[in-house]
Amino acid sequence: MQGLVYIFIALAALGIAGAAYFGLTFSPIEAFVTAIAFGGVAVMLLERALRQRAEARLERAIEDLSRLLSTDAQAGAVLSQRINAIADANAGSRLEAIEADISVLGTVIRQVAEAVAEIEEARRADGSAPPAPPEPEKADEDAFPEPVIPIDLLKQAIAENRLICHIEPVITLPQRRPHGYDLVPRLMMEDGELADAPDFMPRQGHDEVVQRIEALVLEEAIVIARRARTAGQPIRLFVPLSRASISDPNAVIQLFASLDANRAIADALIFSVSHAEWKAMPLSEKSVLSQIGHRAATFSLTGATSLRCDFGELEGIGFTSVRFDASRFLRNPEDFTDFHTGDVASYAKRYHIDLVATGIVDEQQLLTFFEDGIVLVQGPHISGPGPVRPDLLVERPVVAVAPRRVEAQ
Known part of the structure; x- marks a missing residue:
């Protein structure tokens, strides 16, 4: 695209030279110098516009990078706070509390088992038979009658x-x-x-x-x-x-x-x-x-x-x-x-x-x-x-x- 612009500038300079030679009765050297001057000014203006555009693009990129760095810094700060919170947590005391609860639960289960054993021994000593377990539910064998055809x-x-x-x-x-x-x-x-x-x-x-x-x-x-x-x-x-x-x-x-x-x-x-x-x-x-x-x-x-x-x-x-x-x-x-x-x-x-x-x-x-x-x-x-x-x-x-x-x- 930039090369095409330079071609147009050259064609415009050539047109200026032709107009100066034929229309203003400039000599060939004067027409040539006029074309060179016009082309130089046009190229300078073009380069200045391109440089301003590149500088604006670079400033926007720097601003985006600054925002990203700021976001990363905030995320790093949050992560550091969480790590510090985890490091400050007293996991040992919590584990000790859990172990104590488990120990109490085991004691209760053992006491229940001993109580059940004592009850069973008392029943055996009294000579009373334990209650018969409920009969399992029989399959529905009579859903269909026995075959009536021999x-x-x-x-x-x-x-x-x-x-x-x-x-x-x-x-x-x-x-x-x-x-x-x-x-x-x-x-x-x-x-x-x-x-x-x-x-x-x-x-x-x-x-x-x-x-x-x-x-x-x-x-x-x-x-x-x-x-x-x-x-x-x-x-x-x-x-x-x-x-x-x-x-x-x-x-x-x-x-x-x-x-x-x-x-x-x-x-x-x-x-x-x-x-x-x-x-x-x-x-x-x-x-x-x-x-x-x-x-x-x-x-x-x-x-x-x-x-x-x-x-x-x-x-x-x-x-x-x-x-x-x-x-x-x-x-x-x-x-x-x-x-x-x-x-x-x-x-x-x-x-x-x-x-x-x-x-x-x-x-x-x-x-x-x-x-x-x-x-x-x-x-x-x-x-x-x-x-x-x-x-x-x-x-x-x-x-x-x-x-x-x-x-x-």
Whole structure:
């Protein structure tokens, strides 16, 4: 930019020389001297302006530097005051006071222990038996009655392909759109009636029958998931899985083979594991669940009687949801969690786990759970189990039934 100014000064001086020579009839030497004088004066004025500008810039920089140094000096003074205050503090006396308090606390604890021991000795001397401890709360074993269908009839029905799968939706609030579907095994009786799982599923023993039922349900789930994805309507399916299948090596091998052969739709399969069985699982069976999770399938913990779970462990294995009974939760929330009911869902969400309220019986329960941030619900108020669309079913010679239909969307 400065060079361009000098060029303009030279051109102006040349113009002055031309005007003096042609217009004022100066001699060439006089015109040349006039141009040199004009150029010198212009250069001096330009240099003076540039020097004033540089001096002003330098003064501003010095002022800024002075302010910074003043701020640093103030910060140094404050830091020195704090250091002096810390150095003057008598930490030794404070530590001595803390040690004295700890000593007193230890003495009190020892005295309490001695008093309790004396009371127990006095009771033993009097011959009075100590009060019996309260019996632990038994698991809700009678939530479902014992199977009313004999095992022989169950085996015969399975052999005759009279075990069918219906679906029950899990919806998302507030839109009430399907989040996924439970595959519910049901037994077609000879008279055309349908028996639910509590009526025929063995509760103790007969693991081979349970394995067979769960294998058939898994086969049905794979076919439905493949056909739904082919039709452009992918869905999530919750497939029951129990310790009867997890603990048997042959059943585990078949399960792994089915998942490996259907990797494309494995992410659509969510295995439902009972909370009671989860608590009783040894590490070997939990490692089987981890291997299933490595094959893109996930898990859902069902029938939870408490939400005081190790969500970190559940997330590490591959659980994505925890189900609990809606009515029991609303009646006694303190039995499920120590959190406020509006905070438990957000806490579980930190571990990428959704809470699912099951057994919804009225609209008020839906509103309550939606206000608490629990947006996945299921129950008879929403929809009961119903047949799958015929185009998604496994082709088996089963007599058609006519209960209410629930479309798999």
